[in-house]
Amino acid sequence: xxxxxxxxxxxxxxxxxxxxxxxxxxxxxxxxxxxxxxxxxxxxxxxxxxxxxxxxxxxxxxxxxxxxxxxxxxxxxxxxxxxxxxxxxxxxxxxxxxxxxxxxxxxxxxxxxxxxxxxxxxxxxxxxxxxxxxxxxxxxxxxxxxxxxxxxxxxxxxxxxxxxxxxxxxxxxxxxxxxxxxxxxxxxxxxxxxxxxxxxxxxxxxxxxxxxxxxxxxxxxxxxxxxxxxxxxxxxxxxxxxxxxxxxxxxxxxxxxxxxxx
Amino acid sequence: xxxxxxxxxxxxxxxxxxxxxxxxxxxxxxxxxxxxxxxxxxxxxxxxxxxxxxxxxxxxxxxxxxxxxxxxxxxxxxxxxxxxxxxxxxxxxxxxxxxxxxxxxxxxxxxxxxxxxxxxxxxxxxxxxxxxxxxxxxxxxxxxxxxxxxxxxxxxxxxxxxxxxxxxxxxxxxxxxxxxxxxxxxxxxxxxxxxxxxxxxxxxxxxxxxxxxxxxxxxxxxxxxxxxxxxxxxxxxxxxxxxxxxxxxxxxxxxxxxxxxxxxxxxxxxxxxxxxxxxxxxxxxxxxxxxxxxxxxxxxxxxxxxxxxxxxxxxxxxxxxxxxxxxxxxxxxxxxxxxxxxxxxxxxxxxxxxxxxxxxxxxxxxxxxxxxxxxxxxxxxxxxxxxxxxxxxxxxxxxxxxxxxxxxxx
Ligand code: SF4
Ligand code: SF4
Numbered sequence: 290x291x292x293x294x295x296x297x298x299x300x301x302x303x304x305x306x307x308x309x310x311x312x313x314x315x316x317x318x319x320x321x322x323x324x325x326x327x328x329x330x331x332x333x334x335x336x337x338x339x340x341x342x343x344x345x346x347x348x349x350x351x352x353x354x355x356x357x358x359x360x361x362x363x364x365x366x367x368x369x370x371x372x373x374x375x376x377x378x379x380x381x382x383x384x385x386x387x388x389x390x391x392x393x394x395x396x397x398x399x400x401x402x403x404x405x406x407x408x409x410x411x412x413x414x415x416x417x418x419x420x421x422x423x424x425x426x427x428x429x430x431x432x433x434x435x436x437x438x439x440x441x442x443x444x445x446x447x448x449x450x451x452x453x454x455x456x457x458x459x460x461x462x463x464x465x466x467x468x469x470x471x472x473x474x475x476x477x478x479x480x481x482x483x484x485x486x487x488x489x490x491x492x493x494x495x496x497x498x499x500x501x502x503x504x505x506x507x508x509x510x511x512x513x514x515x516x517x518x519x520x521x522x523x524x525x526x527x528x529x530x531x532x533x534x535x536x537x538x539x540x541x542x543x544x545x546x547x548x549x550x551x
Numbered sequence: 552x553x554x555x556x557x558x559x560x561x562x563x564x565x566x567x568x569x570x571x572x573x574x575x576x577x578x579x580x581x582x583x584x585x586x587x588x589x590x591x592x593x594x595x596x597x598x599x600x601x602x603x604x605x606x607x608x609x610x611x612x613x614x615x616x617x618x619x620x621x622x623x624x625x626x627x628x629x630x631x632x633x634x635x636x637x638x639x640x641x642x643x644x645x646x647x648x649x650x651x652x653x654x655x656x657x658x659x660x661x662x663x664x665x666x667x668x669x670x671x672x673x674x675x676x677x678x679x680x681x682x683x684x685x686x687x688x689x690x691x692x693x694x695x696x697x698x699x700x701x702x703x704x705x706x707x708x709x710x711x712x713x714x715x716x717x718x719x720x721x722x723x724x725x726x727x728x729x730x731x732x733x734x735x736x737x738x739x740x741x742x743x744x745x746x747x748x749x750x751x752x753x754x755x756x757x758x759x760x761x762x763x764x765x766x767x768x769x770x771x772x773x774x775x776x777x778x779x780x781x782x783x784x785x786x787x788x789x790x791x792x793x794x795x796x797x798x799x800x801x802x803x804x805x806x807x808x809x810x811x812x813x814x815x816x817x818x819x820x821x822x823x824x825x826x827x828x829x830x831x832x833x834x835x836x837x838x839x840x841x842x843x844x845x846x847x848x849x850x851x852x853x854x855x856x857x858x859x860x861x862x863x864x865x866x867x868x869x870x871x872x873x874x875x876x877x878x879x880x881x882x883x884x885x886x887x888x889x890x891x892x893x894x895x896x897x898x899x900x901x902x903x904x905x906x907x908x909x910x911x912x913x914x915x916x917x918x919x920x921x922x923x924x925x926x927x928x929x930x931x932x933x934x935x936x937x938x939x940x941x942x943x944x945x946x947x948x949x950x951x952x953x954x955x956x957x958x959x960x961x
Binding site for chain 2: 335337338346348362371372375377380381382383384385386402403404405406407408410411412413414415416418419420421422423424443444445446447514515517518519520536537538539540541
């Protein structure tokens with residue numbers, strides 16, 4: 290009965306990222322940039338105005354050797370479902386330039402409608418949204434290497450991770466062409482999932498019992514970032530280290546204090 | 552040279568002196584216009600904002616001028632709706648200041664968005680759930696109302712008023728002004744409130760998030776209330792400033808006293824509500840999200856707990872106590888102190904509700920985000936100030952802004 294109910298649920302794509310597997314190599318960041326035509330600057334030293342839809346944070350437990358420990362935390366857009374279907378960013382956008390898809394659970398961004406008020410950036414607690422402070426410029430010849438499935442963005446608008454939505458569309462197109470109504474697990478993968486050499490990222494439909502993420506998200510080591518804010522993210526993290534799990538949210542003095550990023 | 556344009560029976564400085572003054576302020580204005588063009592042509596990379604600090608000086612300036620310009624709607628409400636007739640002697644000036652504040656706010660917004668040519672999308676693709684949509688609609692409509700309220704004053708210029716059509720138009724507009732004042736008060740209730748809601752609905756930002764009353768977070772009501780309370784302080788400050796510059800008394804004691812007294816009581820009641828809000832937020836809302844009060848005020852070079860004291864005690868309780876007492880209002884030094892502290896108090900409130908919100912780290916492994924505006928941001932923020940000074944100077948010189956000027960200076 291429960292299974293039948295779950296099967297009738299709409300799709301809800303999400304990720305489970307195993308932080309104990311992540312080595313912080315950054316392959317996901319590079320794959321994401323290449324896949325999604327993310328522009329870059331000559332000088333990327335100021336991380337606060339460069340665009341990295343997928344960003345890897347380095348956390349430490351602040352202990353001295355030999356107890357010192359580090360953890361790398363990849364952070365794409367969390368595709369928050371929010372309260373009553375209102376993600377923090379979606380409900381505030383005055384021009385409906387960002388949207389929550391009931392069909393896939395993906396929070397999308399309509400570049401041609403965004404006028405750059407940046408209210409969504411103020412609303413996102415994960416800093417997952419990026420403003421195009423500059424016109425996108427690619428080294429000569431590189432414009433020929435751009436992914437034709439993804440539109441490059443112009444100056445003055447906000448962009449963010451889309452779970453490589455174009456890949457979902459082409460997977461669906463292929464399925465329809467082959468006379469299928471839907472796609473199987475693995476037919477739609479994000480670029481970062483595909484690129485991760487450690488296999489730390491698992492992607493799929495959180496609502497579909499046939500998908501691996503459906504089970505993984507229920508693992509006792511699974512947690513979500515800033516869960517108590519009520520953003521209801523669709524990115525789950527996993528770690529068997531307690532300090533890592535605690536670092537996922539803010540904690541009062543009575544609780545175990547969280548660790549600082551270095 | 553321009554004496555034919557100056558209202559009858561009042562004295563103004565020489566044309567040369569006036570032109571020199573306008574020239575100096577005009578140079579500052581041009582500096583701002585240059586910075587504005589840089590932002591439009593080259594983009595917001597001309598600012599020091601970044602992805603952590605996407606809302607910064609301009610948004611603060613917007614919120615602050617709108618709160619300070621609140622003197623226009625509240626004075627209009629008191630004069631036309633409540634029937635405080637004494638306030639007729641300051642209403643023109645309050646409307647003029649309101650007009651300047653709101654036109655400045657719209658100008659700053661036009662610079663602040665990344666795609667200014669798409670600004671109209673906010674109306675065309677309106678998202679009814681967004682507080683900013685409500686702000687945009689009400690702000691534009693209220694600016695139109697303020698323009699309508701300012702128009703009869705322009706038509707009362709000595710030369711324009713000789714044209715019978717303009718004379719009658721101005722007269723008839725005065726007759727129906729209560730309708731516009733009521734419309735203005737209604738619109739202001741919503742846009743001032745929505746500006747409070749802009750920060751209050753950010754449930755991902757525990758520093759600003761507040762729970763709701765109906766569909767609004769309660770910052771909605773605090774913002775409207777504070778604008779009505781502190782707006783008159785700004786009107787009175789600028790009145791005193793222009794009186795000091797011109798060396799004349801321009802508004803009668805009775806009128807000033809009445810507006811100051813109402814403002815004082817409004818500030819007092821507002822600040823009690825604000826203290827209750829702060830207490831509930833610090834003891835219930837923030838802990839529910841994993842924060843203590845001091846998480847928001849420590850470990851950073853700028854946002855110490857002093858900012859809360861400055862906002863509530865120095866910019867709230869003190870001016871309120873001065874303005875509600877007869878002795879406080881009658882003492883010129885204390886009076887000036889109170890209205891200046893009031894202006895600071897509301898400006899600090901708007902500052903923390905946008906800038907501190909951006910600075911406070913939310914993710915446990917993040918750090919405080921600090922920011923200092925670029926010269927382009929500063930110049931474009933000073934631009935409306937220069938524009939306001941010029942508009943006040945021209946209006947004062949050529950229009951009957953202060954109806955009591957003649958009788959008070961005979
Ligand atoms: S992570 Fe940020 S951008 Fe992504 S859905 Fe959540 S609030 Fe929106
Ligand atoms: S920046 Fe764009 S997407 Fe974000 S709130 Fe403004 S219009 Fe919407």
